[in-house]
Amino acid sequence: MRFSLLILVLIVGACKPAPKQDVGKKAQSAKPNILFILTDDQRSNAINALGNKELNTPHLDKLVRNGTSFTNAYILGAATAAVCSPSRAMLMTGRHYFNIEPSVYAQFAFPPEERGKSSLLTFPAYFKANGYTTFTTGKQHNGRDWVEQGFDQVKSAFLGGMTTHFGTKVKDYTPEAGWSAPYQQKEKFSSEVFADAALSFLEKNQDDSPFLMYVSFTAPHDPRTAPPAFHDDYPVGEIDLPQNFMPEHPFEIADDRIRDEVLAPFPRTKQMIQKEIADYYAMISATDAQIGRILQALEASGQAENTLVIMAADNGLAVGQHGLLGKQNVYEHSIGIPLIFSGPNIPKGKKVDALAYLHDVFPTLCGLTNLEIPASIETKDLSPVIKGEKTSVRNSMHFAYQSWPGDLLKKEQKSNPGGGHRAIRKGNYKLIVSSKNAVFTYQLFDLENDPWELSNLYNDQNFTSIKTDLLNELQQLISQTGDPAQLDKDEFGLFDNPEAYNFK
Numbered sequence: 420m421r422f423s424l425l426i427l428v429l430i431v432g433a434c435k436p437a438p439k440q441d442v443g444k445k446a447q448s449a450k451p452n453i454l455f456i457l458t459d460d461q462r463s464n465a466i467n468a469l470g471n472k473e474l475n476t477p478h479l480d481k482l483v484r485n486g487t488s489f490t491n492a493y494i495l496g497a498a499t500a501a502v503c504s505p506s507r508a509m510l511m512t513g514r515h516y517f518n519i520e521p522s523v524y525a526q527f528a529f530p531p532e533e534r535g536k537s538s539l540l541t542f543p544a545y546f547k548a549n550g551y552t553t554f555t556t557g558k559q560h561n562g563r564d565w566v567e568q569g570f571d572q573v574k575s576a577f578l579g580g581m582t583t584h585f586g587t588k589v590k591d592y593t594p595e596a597g598w599s600a601p602y603q604q605k606e607k608f609s610s611e612v613f614a615d616a617a618l619s620f621l622e623k624n625q626d627d628s629p630f631l632m633y634v635s636f637t638a639p640h641d642p643r644t645a646p647p648a649f650h651d652d653y654p655v656g657e658i659d660l661p662q663n664f665m666p667e668h669p670f671e672i673a674d675d676r677i678r679d680e681v682l683a684p685f686p687r688t689k690q691m692i693q694k695e696i697a698d699y700y701a702m703i704s705a706t707d708a709q710i711g712r713i714l715q716a717l718e719a720s721g722q723a724e725n726t727l728v729i730m731a732a733d734n735g736l737a738v739g740q741h742g743l744l745g746k747q748n749v750y751e752h753s754i755g756i757p758l759i760f761s762g763p764n765i766p767k768g769k770k771v772d773a774l775a776y777l778h779d780v781f782p783t784l785c786g787l788t789n790l791e792i793p794a795s796i797e798t799k800d801l802s803p804v805i806k807g808e809k810t811s812v813r814n815s816m817h818f819a820y821q822s823w824p825g826d827l828l829k830k831e832q833k834s835n836p837g838g839g840h841r842a843i844r845k846g847n848y849k850l851i852v853s854s855k856n857a858v859f860t861y862q863l864f865d866l867e868n869d870p871w872e873l874s875n876l877y878n879d880q881n882f883t884s885i886k887t888d889l890l891n892e893l894q895q896l897i898s899q900t901g902d903p904a905q906l907d908k909d910e911f912g913l914f915d916n917p918e919a920y921n922f923k
Contacts, residue, residue: 449629450550450551450629450788450789451629451725451726451727451762451763451787451788452629452630452631452632452722452725452726452727453546453551453629453630453631453632453726453727453729453784453788454632454634454713454717454726454727454728454729455631455632455633455634455729455731455780456634456636456710456713456728456729456730456731457507457510457557457558457633457634457635457636457730457731457732457733458636458638458639458703458706458730458731458732458733459503459558459635459636459637459638459639459640459732459733460503460639460640460641460732460733460734460735460736460746461639461703461732461735461736461756461757462732462735462736462738462752462753462755462756462757463490463492463735463751463755463756463757464755464757465639465699465700465703465732465735465757466479466480466483466703466757467479467480468480468483468484469483469488469490469757473653473658473659473700474700474703474704475652475700475704475707476703476704476707477707477711478707478708478710478711478714479707479710479730479757479759481714482714482728482730482759482761483759483768484767484768485761485767485768486728486759486760486761486762486765486766486767486768486769487759487760487761487765487766487767487769487770487771487805488757488758488759488760488769488770488771489758489759489770489771489772489773489775489801490770490771490772491755491772491773491774491775491844492731492755492756492757492758492775492776492777493754493755493756493774493775493776493777493816493818493844494506494509494733494734494735494754494756494776494777494778494818495509495515495516495754495776495777495778495816495817495818495819496516496749496754496818496819496820496840497516497524497734497747497819497820497821498516498521498524498525498819498820498821498823498824499524499525499823500674500677500678500679500745500747500822500823500834501525501527501560501580502733502734502746502747502753502820503558503560503580503640503733503734504523504524504525504526504560504561504580505519505524505525506733506734506777507524507558507560507561507635507733508523508524508561509776509777509778510542510731510733510777510778510780510781511539511541511542511543511561511565511569511781512539512540512541512542512778512781512795513542513778513779513780513781513782513793513795513796513797513798514539514778514795514796514797514798515778515797515798515900515901515902516819517819517900517901517902517903518797518900518901519537519539520536520537520538520539522534522535522536522537523535523536523537523539523561523562523565524561525823526561526562528823528825534562535561535562535563535564535565536562536564537561537564537565539795540793540795541565541568541569542569542780542781542784543555543565543568543569543570543631543633544565544568544569545781545785545790545793546631546784546788546790547569547570547571547631549790550628550629551628551629551630551631552571552572552624552626552628552629552630552631553569553570553571553572553630553631553633554570554571554572554573554574554617554620554624554630554631554632554633555569555570555572555573555574555576555632555633555634555635556573556574556575556576556613556616556617556620556633556634556635557575557576557577557613557616557633557634557635557636557637558576558577558579558580558635558636558637559576559577559578559635560579560580562578563578563598566578566592567592567594570592570633571593571594572592572593572620573590573591573592573593574591574616574619574620575589575590575591575612575613575615575616576589576590576591576592577589577609577637578590581637581640581641582609582637583642583644584608584609584610584637584638584642584644584645585605585606585607585608585609585644586603586604586605587603587604587609587612587637588601588602588603589601589602589603589612590602608638608645608646608705608709609636609637609638610636610637610638610705610706610708610709611709613634613635613636613637613709614634614709614710614712614713617632617634617713617716618712618713618716620632621713621716621717621719621720621722622716622720634713636706636709638702638703638705638706639699639702639703639706639736640702641679641682643695643698643699643701643702644698644702645698645701645702645704645705646705649701649702649704649705649708650697650698650701652700652701652704653697653698653700653701653704654697655690655693655694655697656693658693658696658697658700660689660692660693660696660739661738661739661740661752661871662871662873663740663741663871663872663873664687664689664692664739664740664742665687665740665741665742666685666686666687666688666742667685667686667687667742668741668742668743669741669742670853670858670860671835671838671855671856671858672748672838672840672853672855672860673747673748673820673821673822673836673837673838673839673840673853673855674745674747674822674834674835674836674838675743675747675835676833676834676835677745677747677834677835678745678834679744679745679746679747680743680744680745680747682695682744683695683744686742687739687742687744692738692739695738695739695744696738696739699736699738710730714728724763725762725763726762726763727760727761727762727763727765727784727787727788728759728760728761728762729758729759729760729761729780729784730757730758730759730761731756731757731758731759731777731780732756732757732777733756733777734746734753734754734756735751735752735753735754735755735756736752736753737750737752737753738752740752740871741872747820748820748840749818749819749820749840749841749842749851750851750872751849751866751870751872754818756777758775758777758780760783760787760801760805764787764806765787765805766805766806766807771804771805771810773801773804773809773810773811773812773813774811774812774813774814774815774816774844775799775801775804775812776798776799776816778797778798779798779799779800779801779812781796781798782796782798782799782800782801783799783800783801783802783805785800786800786801786802786803787802787805797900799812799813800812814845815843815844815845815892815896816843816844816896817841817842817843817844817893817896817897817900817902818840818841818842818843818844819839819840819841819842819902819904820839820840821838821839821840821904821910821911821913822834822836822837822838822839822914823836824913824914827914837855837856837910837914838853838854838855838856838910839853839854839855839904839910839911839913840852840853840854841893841897841902841904841906841911842893843889843892843893843896844866845888845889845892847865847866847867847868848863848864848865848866848885848889849863849864849866849872850862850863850864850877850886850889850890850893851863851864852893852906854909854910854911855910857909861877862875862877863875863876863877863879863882863885863886863889864876890906893906894906
């Protein structure tokens with residue numbers, strides 16, 4: 420399909436601990452169980468133990484203390500403003516979004532009969548085929564097919580991208596019964612609904628097989644409406660502004676007027692951003708409380724010592740940094756994510772600076788469970804780094820974002836479509852190339868000395884050799900990964916023929 424070539428281009432129950440009952444009725448399996456916890460829009464430092472001392476996240480802090488955290492973990496990027504969807508598609512498959520069917524990660528642009536269709540192997544399906552009992556709850560952003568193929572049990576699944584957090588419409592599924600009618604619990608926060616489903620599985624599961632649980636929250640994604648008690652914990656006037664707060668972004672970039680960016684007016688004010696950050700923190704703390712319930716239930720089940728617990732997010736979020744609110748960019752605040760591994764044979768209290776992608780999770784789970792890594796995988800096994808056998812698995816990594824091509828064809832273009840970014844990180848240096856409306860902007864940052872990405876070194880002659888090396892390395896990674904970007908073309912040539920796309 421021509422399209423593929425171009426795109427190849429958790430308040431009542433909130434804080435209640437799980438009952439300390441003995442539900443560990445089955446013997447521990449030989450292989451470790453897996454509990455994968457994914458949050459939505461939680462940036463890399465949005466955990467107290469990972470550097471944000473304003474945040475109250477006691478349960479995630481405990482995971483950090485009990486496990487190994489990757490302090491340079493990222494997503495690759497996206498080819499649509501709905502960054503969550505390609506990010507989750509890459510997580511599922513261990514492949515770069517350039518090499519995943521766009522009908523999976525941009526379903527809004529395809530006819531109903533084509534949405535979610537894929538021939539690619541996912542990690543739930545692979546572990547299911549290798550003897551794991553698989554369960555999921557929460558956000559499923561890539562359609563029904565992968566859910567049906569990968570999971571034996573589905574409870575309170577949200578099929579979509581974003582929704583209200585009170586009254587989230589969810590469905591259940593088993594291969595025998597199919598999909599239930601949608602239902603909702605209007606009095607419960609979404610993270611509590613999903614935690615309830617996870618607790619139910621842990622309490623009822625009697626299978627002697629190891630289990631894989633995929634618990635996928637819709638928080639802290641907006642609307643940022645946590646239970647009121649959590650908002651009370653973050654008085655707006657006491658919130659610190661980020662060092663890179665700006666009223667507006669300094670130059671025109673891709674999707675700078677997308678839905679995420681118009682949630683608040685321009686120019687941004689300090690009080691406005693303090694409110695956005697306070698609400699964001701409330702959502703994270705509310706979800707942390709529900710993660711705590713799940714971890715307590717795991718302990719009560721008798722299976723905790725034989726369970727790998729992985730926590731990550733599908734992308735970060737600007738929330739006032741660089742004049743932005745959303746995640747449609749390649750700055751650290753939007754591509755950086757938490758990535759924590761805890762469990763049997765995982766070093767405790769360890770932080771590693773090895774470069775890691777979210778979609779390294781699939782091969783890493785294989786490495787930690789002694790399963791062969793499927794040939795379809797395009798990313799790296801981080802288990803040697805976790806075990807201390809290696810200090811890294813890659814020397815550099817690149818990032819990509821672009822506006823969705825179909826937006827250029829709309830008669831009413833309210834989001835200022837078009838444009839894109841390509842970026843590379845190697846060592847402490849990061850180079851960003853942005854192109855919009857025939858204007859190229861280059862930014863070079865020393866992340867060790869300038870983690871807020873404020874001082875552009877691109878035109879500093881002292882960094883000429885570094886700049887050249889990064890540009891060459893970026894081109895190599897583009898070629899190696901199947902990224903269709905052409906750095907010498909306006910907007911990287913990604914929109915040269917938008918009429919060729921097979922949109923609905």
